[in-house]
Amino acid sequence: MTVTVELNSRKVTRNIEPDMLLIDFVRAEGCYSVKRGCETSNCGLCTVFLDGLPVLSCSVLAARADNRKVTTLEGLLEEAKEFGAFLADEGAEQCGFCNPGFLMNAIALFREKPEPTEQEIREYLAGNLCRCSGYEGQLRAILKFLEWKKERGHK
Amino acid sequence: MNLRTVNKPVRKIDAMQLVTGQPVYTDDIAPRDCLIIKLLRSPYANAWIREIDTSRAKATPGVWDVYTWEDVRQDGRRFTCAGQTYPEPSPYDRLLLDRHMRYVGDVAAIVAGETERAVDLAIKKIRVAYEVSEPLLDFRQAKDNRILVHPEDNWETLAAVGADNLRNLCAHDESAEGDIEKTLKESDIVLDRVYHTKACQQTMMETFRTFCTIDTYGRLHVVSSTQIVFHCRRILANALHIPKSMIRVSKPRIGGGFGAKQTVIAELYPAFVTWKTKKPSKLILSREESMTASTPRHEMEMHVRIGASKDGEIQGIDLYTLSNTGAYGEHGPTTVGLSGHKSIPLYGKAKAYRFVSDVVYTNVMSAGAYRGYGATQGIFAVESAVNELAEMLGIDPILLREKNMVRQGQKMPAYYGLMNTSCALDRCLAKVKEMIKWDEKYPVRFVGNGKVRSVGISMAMQSSGIPGVDVGSATLKVNDEGFYTLLIGAADMGTGCDTILAQIAAEALECPMENITVFGADTDASPYDSGSYASSTTYVTGKAVEQCARELRERIVALGAKILDVPAEAAFFDGREVIFDDDGERKSISLHRIAAYSMDGNTIALEVTKTNSSPVSPPPFMVGAAEVEIDLQTGEIKVIEFDACVDCGTPVNTNLARVQAEGGILQGIGMALTENITYNGKGKLYENSLMQYKIPSRTDIGHIHVAFENSYEESGPFGAKSIGEVVINTPPAAIADAVFHATGKRFYELPITPEQIAMSQI
Ligand code: FES
Ligand code: FES
Numbered sequence: 001m002t003v004t005v006e007l008n009s010r011k012v013t014r015n016i017e018p019d020m021l022l023i024d025f026v027r028a029e030g031c032y033s034v035k036r037g038c039e040t041s042n043c044g045l046c047t048v049f050l051d052g053l054p055v056l057s058c059s060v061l062a063a064r065a066d067n068r069k070v071t072t073l074e075g076l077l078e079e080a081k082e083f084g085a086f087l088a089d090e091g092a093e094q095c096g097f098c099n100p101g102f103l104m105n106a107i108a109l110f111r112e113k114p115e116p117t118e119q120e121i122r123e124y125l126a127g128n129l130c131r132c133s134g135y136e137g138q139l140r141a142i143l144k145f146l147e148w149k150k151e152r153g154h155k
Numbered sequence: 156m157n158l159r160t161v162n163k164p165v166r167k168i169d170a171m172q173l174v175t176g177q178p179v180y181t182d183d184i185a186p187r188d189c190l191i192i193k194l195l196r197s198p199y200a201n202a203w204i205r206e207i208d209t210s211r212a213k214a215t216p217g218v219w220d221v222y223t224w225e226d227v228r229q230d231g232r233r234f235t236c237a238g239q240t241y242p243e244p245s246p247y248d249r250l251l252l253d254r255h256m257r258y259v260g261d262v263a264a265i266v267a268g269e270t271e272r273a274v275d276l277a278i279k280k281i282r283v284a285y286e287v288s289e290p291l292l293d294f295r296q297a298k299d300n301r302i303l304v305h306p307e308d309n310w311e312t313l314a315a316v317g318a319d320n321l322r323n324l325c326a327h328d329e330s331a332e333g334d335i336e337k338t339l340k341e342s343d344i345v346l347d348r349v350y351h352t353k354a355c356q357q358t359m360m361e362t363f364r365t366f367c368t369i370d371t372y373g374r375l376h377v378v379s380s381t382q383i384v385f386h387c388r389r390i391l392a393n394a395l396h397i398p399k400s401m402i403r404v405s406k407p408r409i410g411g412g413f414g415a416k417q418t419v420i421a422e423l424y425p426a427f428v429t430w431k432t433k434k435p436s437k438l439i440l441s442r443e444e445s446m447t448a449s450t451p452r453h454e455m456e457m458h459v460r461i462g463a464s465k466d467g468e469i470q471g472i473d474l475y476t477l478s479n480t481g482a483y484g485e486h487g488p489t490t491v492g493l494s495g496h497k498s499i500p501l502y503g504k505a506k507a508y509r510f511v512s513d514v515v516y517t518n519v520m521s522a523g524a525y526r527g528y529g530a531t532q533g534i535f536a537v538e539s540a541v542n543e544l545a546e547m548l549g550i551d552p553i554l555l556r557e558k559n560m561v562r563q564g565q566k567m568p569a570y571y572g573l574m575n576t577s578c579a580l581d582r583c584l585a586k587v588k589e590m591i592k593w594d595e596k597y598p599v600r601f602v603g604n605g606k607v608r609s610v611g612i613s614m615a616m617q618s619s620g621i622p623g624v625d626v627g628s629a630t631l632k633v634n635d636e637g638f639y640t641l642l643i644g645a646a647d648m649g650t651g652c653d654t655i656l657a658q659i660a661a662e663a664l665e666c667p668m669e670n671i672t673v674f675g676a677d678t679d680a681s682p683y684d685s686g687s688y689a690s691s692t693t694y695v696t697g698k699a700v701e702q703c704a705r706e707l708r709e710r711i712v713a714l715g716a717k718i719l720d721v722p723a724e725a726a727f728f729d730g731r732e733v734i735f736d737d738d739g740e741r742k743s744i745s746l747h748r749i750a751a752y753s754m755d756g757n758t759i760a761l762e763v764t765k766t767n768s769s770p771v772s773p774p775p776f777m778v779g780a781a782e783v784e785i786d787l788q789t790g791e792i793k794v795i796e797f798d799a800c801v802d803c804g805t806p807v808n809t810n811l812a813r814v815q816a817e818g819g820i821l822q823g824i825g826m827a828l829t830e831n832i833t834y835n836g837k838g839k840l841y842e843n844s845l846m847q848y849k850i851p852s853r854t855d856i857g858h859i860h861v862a863f864e865n866s867y868e869e870s871g872p873f874g875a876k877s878i879g880e881v882v883i884n885t886p887p888a889a890i891a892d893a894v895f896h897a898t899g900k901r902f903y904e905l906p907i908t909p910e911q912i913a914m915s916q917i
Binding site: 017030033034035037038039040042043045072073074077080081083084085087088089090091092093094095096097098099100103118122123125126127128129130131132133134135136137138139 | 164166167169170171172173174175176177178180183272357358359360361362408409410411412413441443538579648649650651804808810813814815816817818819820821822845846850852853854856858859
């Protein structure tokens with residue numbers, strides 16, 4: 001079947017198998033930030049935006065993205081760098097393998113709730129597993145980033 | 156000491172690449188035209204392949220080939236997949252494809268084809284007739300059982316580890332000091348308990364994966380997510396029966412290892428396929444395969460006897476460990492040693508100890524290396540026993556430890572008789588006591604709604620590399636304009652070793668971090684390194700980097716002096732210039748110009764390689780305390796606070812050390828509470844996905860606080876010891892004791908589940 005997807009603001013039309021998963025579609029298009037960590041929708045590594053909202057690309061058929069917008073971290077590089085720098089300053093990226101999915105969902109959180117509480121942060125990102133960091137460094141990075149944004153907003 | 160780069164929170168040099176999702180991992184850089192490999196796995200725990208018909212599978216369009224045991228000589232030399240220094244203590248008990256299936260998940264056939272779809276289809280078309288035998292599933296019954304996991308003639312052991320395949324024994328060992336029986340008999344009180352820990356999974360987020368190509372010279376190039384490029388080269392040569400010179404192994408970024416990738420898991424199959432077909436191929440293990448057919452922690456049963464005087468002086472510790480290595484012996488003989496040698500030495504006052512161990516084969520997935528490597532299990536047992544002893548004696552568990560813990564300057568008989576050269580364990584204990592507010596919270600408080608909060612504590616130690624065995628090397632060279640390249644064979648698996656080794660180089664060369672670029676790890680180009688495991692990289696390889704930098708400085712001075720035409724002994728290097736200053740006669744030349752000169756008619760190599768190995772392995776120490784909240788009705792339990800203090804000598808990178816500790820602690824909490832391993836009666840593992848095998852999410856934990864109390868280890872680089880593994884060791888015993896304080900029930904097996912807690916209250 002043929003699908004047309006607006007992938008990171010670029011229209012791509014491809015002939016695909018009907019059972020192709022969105023994760024395999026975007027990786028085949030060179031969006032390697034999207035990772036697979038499980039087969040059971042548990043890890044969150046594969047998070048992308050479908051029409052601006054976070055979805056698990058391992059659990060969405062590529063066909064479902066027909067005529068819709070798909071965004072991966074490759075399409076959000078500026079935001080990724082801005083927030084990612086805070087992660088880097090905490091050393092909270094260890095192996096880094098969970099980071100793209102985590103950043104996608106974190107960016108979704110910041111858009112949806114610019115001033116989340118600590119509990120809201122934990123709950124929103126509960127589906128993003130990380131085996132390396134113990135999550136504390138990620139939390140510190142988020143809190144410092146939000147603080148910085150707030151200060152910048154005031155100026 | 157005035158440090159400029161070491162002991163600072165330096166950003167990881169690959170940080171921005173990682174956080175922006177750049178394609179730096181194995182599957183991101185694999186050629187697009189790789190043959191896809193999948194494996195047909197045995198559904199039986201103990202069976203022989205009577206017949207295997209691959210004709211229909213081979214005829215599937217897009218399938219390149221299918222391989223079975225018929226393609227591998229069954230009487231050929233066996234090998235081990237354990238990444239260890241040759242001759243490996245792990246027995247040579249594997250074939251690349253074996254007719255004998257020894258666990259549910261053992262590989263029966265390899266299928267390679269052009270697309271995943273073709274390969275999936277082909278796998279379904281393979282017909283296997285198995286001769287099914289009764290499996291040996293209970294590791295307590297394994298020794299001298301009539302069912303033999305390895306009855307074959309070509310089973311082999313290279314080291315004297317007490318292995319005997321005809322007894323299902325992968326290893327046996329005994330060590331002792333003093334007369335333990337007499338000491339226990341003379342003790343006022345003897346605690347005698349049995350503990351059980353399960354085969355927990357490393358669960359790194361990137362599953363096992365490898366791709367292979369044939370290079371310009373017809374050699375096999377293996378690109379793999381591995382911690383051990385050099386061992387991997389040897390293991391593959393053994394497995395394929397080809398010369399080591401025909402293999403090159405390199406690793407890109409690794410999505411976590413925790414020891415899992417210290418064993419060759421995925422590499423065998425693409426190496427075999429590419430060598431046979433001369434086509435690029437890749438194998439990405441699914442999460443299910445990673446959980447059912449890899450090498451997790453060794454399941455252990457530990458029988459502890461501790462003798463003490465009435466006033467709380469620990470007299471002697473007797474430990475027997477039974478370890479389950481599963482179907483193959485990867486890391487079997489070595490992990491078990493740590494269960495005693497890295498738990499008993501925590502108690503320096505003991506007059507006698509004895510440590511006996513057996514490691515047995517069974518028909519479950521093989522065990523292997525996982526952060527903590529046996530110490531985690533042993534420390535759970537010994538520290539739990541000490542906590543119970545404190546209760547029996549009516550002494551605060553912290554006080555009991557203050558009385559008995561090992562201190563700097565003591566000899567540690569159970570730790571290979573080595574001296575405790577740097578130790579801030581006492582300060583760590585004092586610090587954690589204060590962090591958790593022990594005196595306020597110990598042992599338990601009711602907080603209403605049927606909930607209680609309680610605390611528990613544990614100490615821990617590990618090592619810094621394998622003494623007299625591990626080798627770390629570094630090459631440093633000067634490039635144009637005076638930037639340096641650091642070549643290493645150690646593998647950064649997310650730990651940040653590329654960064655911390657660069658920090659050590661920058662410190663010793665008095666230059667900014669930006670002046671050091673890092674290359675690693677590649678068997679063709681890196682200097683030899685055992686690999687990144689056994690908490691060795693900072694201590695062993697780090698020291699090699701320091702020595703290397705110091706020698707390179709001498710070279711720089713020699714060349715600078717030559718250009719300046721002054722005697723080298725009278726010149727020095729300040730990180731920027733070589734300077735000659737003799738009673739007011741001052742001459743200098745910049746590194747920038749020396750570098751240019753070195754590439755123009757020069758004969759002094761501005762490149763140094765240094766290799767280091769250490770006869771000692773100074774242990775890092777740690778104390779951890781858990782505060783848990785338990786709902787006594789439902790048994791629901793949550794660690795609301797975990798406070799820990801680490802002595803890793805000088806932390807080379809303060810940020811990375813902290814995050815290592817936080818991550819390790821949470822893994823330990825998972826082991827204590829949620830990460831379960833259960834098999835059905837036929838040897839099939841139930842927890843085969845992230846759905847069933849529950850690693851902690853960020854809502855499962857309150858806060859983890861980590862502090863550092865530094866000792867200074869003279870033999871380490873800038874005073875450093877290791878940190879990577881010790882950090883997983885404190886949660887199990889600390890949490891188990893907190894659960895006891897809340898419920899009045901002691902748990903001797905992990906994980907401690909809400910069901911068990913709730914049932915204990917009925
Ligand atoms: S790959 Fe794990 S949730 Fe999608
Ligand atoms: S950084 Fe490794 S899994 Fe999160």
